[in-house]
Amino acid sequence: NAGVMQNPRHLVRRRGQEARLRCSPMKGHSHVYWYRQLPEEGLKFMVYLQKENIIDESGMPKERFSAEFPKEGPSILRIQQVVRGDSAAYFCASSYRGPNTEAFFGQGTRLTVV
Amino acid sequence: DQQVKQNSPSLSVQEGRISILNCDYTNSMFDYFLWYKKYPAEGPTFLISISSIKDKNEDGRFTVFLNKSAKHLSLHIVPSQPGDSAVYFCAASTIFTGGGNKLTFGTGTQLKVEL
Numbered sequence: 001n002a003g004v005m006q007n008p009r010h011l012v013r014r015r016g017q018e019a020r021l022r023c024s025p026m027k028g029h030s031h032v033y034w035y036r037q038l039p040e041e042g043l044k045f046m047v048y049l050q051k052e053n054i055i056d057e058s059g060m061p062k063e064r065f066s067a068e069f070p071k072e073g074p075s076i077l078r079i080q081q082v083v084r085g086d087s088a089a090y091f092c093a094s095s096y097r098g099p100n101t102e103a104f105f106g107q108g109t110r111l112t113v114v
Numbered sequence: 115d116q117q118v119k120q121n122s123p124s125l126s127v128q129e130g131r132i133s134i135l136n137c138d139y140t141n142s143m144f145d146y147f148l149w150y151k152k153y154p155a156e157g158p159t160f161l162i163s164i165s166s167i168k169d170k171n172e173d174g175r176f177t178v179f180l181n182k183s184a185k186h187l188s189l190h191i192v193p194s195q196p197g198d199s200a201v202y203f204c205a206a207s208t209i210f211t212g213g214g215n216k217l218t219f220g221t222g223t224q225l226k227v228e229l
Contacts (some may be wrong), residue, residue: 004157031212031214040221041221042219042221042222043203043219048210048212048214050212050214055210055212056210056214091157093217097214100145100146100163100215102148102163103215104160105150105158105160107155107156
């Protein structure tokens with residue numbers, strides 16, 4: 001959905017470098033989610049954020065991964081000291097507040113670690 | 115533990131016929147279900163959803179059926195069109211304390227609609 005903007009679309013990093021993925025939610029959406037899709041798998045939940053708050057990060061690896069959604073600006077997913085296993089498509093989604101509301105996804109960032 | 119399962123990795127259907135995509139889930143806490151369609155190198159696109167209080171929801175050519183007792187849902191597309199060829203993901207939702215929805219996805223079914 002063009003309303004959720006992710007950049008960059010493609011990112012290549014060498015092992016040990018940092019990767020920063022950005023996501024601007026749809027206008028009016030206060031909930032942001034990050035999902036990861038490994039090759040040949042479905043999307044896996046990573047983290048759920050609202051402005052300046054991490055609500056649930058139960059799907060995020062304990063080390064090297066962090067996320068934020070500042071008061072101003074896009075949400076950032078940061079991966080430090082990337083390894084080859086981090087290569088995947090990372091999707092951001094946003095939704096309105098409230099239960100049972102559909103999430104709209106961005107086009108994703110494809111991270112390749114070489 | 116795969117809580118949402120799509121057991122058919124692929125499905126081939128002739129143009130004009132019905133496509134039926136199936137999904138099973140194990141967690142009875144899921145109360146909202148969604149179908150997404152995904153083209154290569156793009157993000158998932160929302161198609162249709164259904165609340166657990168309903169057993170059917172229809173939107174144009176797309177109908178979703180929910181059988182709570184069997185923990186099974188299906189997506190019917192009729193008539194199928196070549197542009198429907200994509201990967202279809204079933205997703206089940208649980209609600210976060212903060213009001214958002216956590217989606218648990220199946221592994222997807224690749225639909226191919228042939229002329």
